[in-house]
Amino acid sequence: QKEVEQDPGPLSVPEGAIVSLNCTYSNSAFQYFMWYRQYSRKGPELLMYTYSSGNKEDGRFTAQVDKSSKYISLFIRDSQPSDSATYLCAMTTGGFKTIFGAGTRLFVKA
Amino acid sequence: GAVVSQHPSWVICKSGTSVKIECRSLDFQATTMFWYRQFPKQSLMLMATSNEGSKATYEQGVEKDKFLINHASLTLSTLTVTSAHPEDSSFYICSARESRGYNEQFFGPGTRLTVL
Numbered sequence: 001q002k003e004v005e006q007d008p009g010p011l012s013v014p015e016g017a018i019v020s021l022n023c024t025y026s027n028s029a030f031q032y033f034m035w036y037r038q039y040s041r042k043g044p045e046l047l048m049y050t051y052s053s054g055n056k057e058d059g060r061f062t063a064q065v066d067k068s069s070k071y072i073s074l075f076i077r078d079s080q081p082s083d084s085a086t087y088l089c090a091m092t093t094g095g096f097k098t099i100f101g102a103g104t105r106l107f108v109k110a
Numbered sequence: 111g112a113v114v115s116q117h118p119s120w121v122i123c124k125s126g127t128s129v130k131i132e133c134r135s136l137d138f139q140a141t142t143m144f145w146y147r148q149f150p151k152q153s154l155m156l157m158a159t160s161n162e163g164s165k166a167t168y169e170q171g172v173e174k175d176k177f178l179i180n181h182a183s184l185t186l187s188t189l190t191v192t193s194a195h196p197e198d199s200s201f202y203i204c205s206a207r208e209s210r211g212y213n214e215q216f217f218g219p220g221t222r223l224t225v226l
Contacts, residue, residue: 032213043116043203043217044154051213088153092213098144102153 003027006089006101015110019076023089023101026070030091030099033065035074038086038103047087048074079108112138114206116218123194124226131189131221133204139184140206144215145177148201160187194225 006023013019021035032051036044048063050056050072056063064073072091076083089101113136123129133143142161146154158174160166160181168174176198178190187206191198201222205215 034214036217041201041220041222043114043205043220046214046216049214090215094213097156097159098213098215100154105151 001026003099004089004091004101007104008102010105010107012107012109013079015079015081015108017079017108019079019083019106019108021074021076021087021089021104021106023072023091024070025072025091025099027091027093027099028067028070029093031094032092033063033072034090034098035061035063036088036090036100038088040085044088081108081110084108112206112208112214112216114140114204114216114218116204116221118221119219120222120224122224122226125195126193128190128192129194129223131191131202131204131223133187133189133206133218135185135206135216138206138208138216140187140208141184142207143181143187144205144207145179145187145189146203146205148203148220150201154203157189191223194223196225199223199225 004025035048038044053065053067060077062075086103086105088103092098115134117132145157157172158166158168160179166179181187203220205217
């Protein structure tokens with residue numbers, strides 16, 4: 001079993017839709033959770049960083065962490081074609097190593 | 111936000127030559143830098159972790175003599191692919207973590223290496 005599971009997609013939605021991206025994990029020692037966005041042929045860009053259960057909102061993006069269920073989510077409201085990218089979840093115990101999900105490819109159609 | 115640069119952004123070389131890729135943290139000090147490799151439509155594969163002033167720690171299956179990593183300062187790490195072969199062609203991405211103990215990694219834009 002992988003430490004972090006993420007559905008690779010692809011996920012295709014119409015413009016304006018609410019997008020839900022999810023990851024599950026098995027290591028209860030993970031304390032810090034991140035979401036990255038990666039456009040084709042570019043390095044990943046940090047979108048959200050959280051360290052506690054609950055919701056964190058930043059513009060159209062909301063990150064949700066449920067440590068009891070070992071489940072994290074990223075919601076994108078009013079999705080735009082420019083949101084089309086691969087979204088990677090990542091988590092760490094606070095040590096050196098960060099574990100990344102496989103990434104979910106998202107397509108937002110105009 | 112924290113900015114990480116990589117140079118070059120792309121490189122084409124002949125088989126057997128060595129290629130050096132630089133990774134710089136531009137507006138923060140990075141105690142730890144990471145090197146990843148990514149194949150098309152696949153996720154990041156961690157190659158090695160480097161801490162300033164010490165030897166890099168390589169992931170299992172990564173040849174340390176082939177992928178030389180130097181982290182000489184708090185703002186610069188280099189990856190040298192020695193005697194490159196076509197199977198080394200890939201997208202190489204570095205990331206850096208701030209010295210203050212935050213856990214986020216900030217990524218560079220990546221370097222596309224093509225070995226002919």
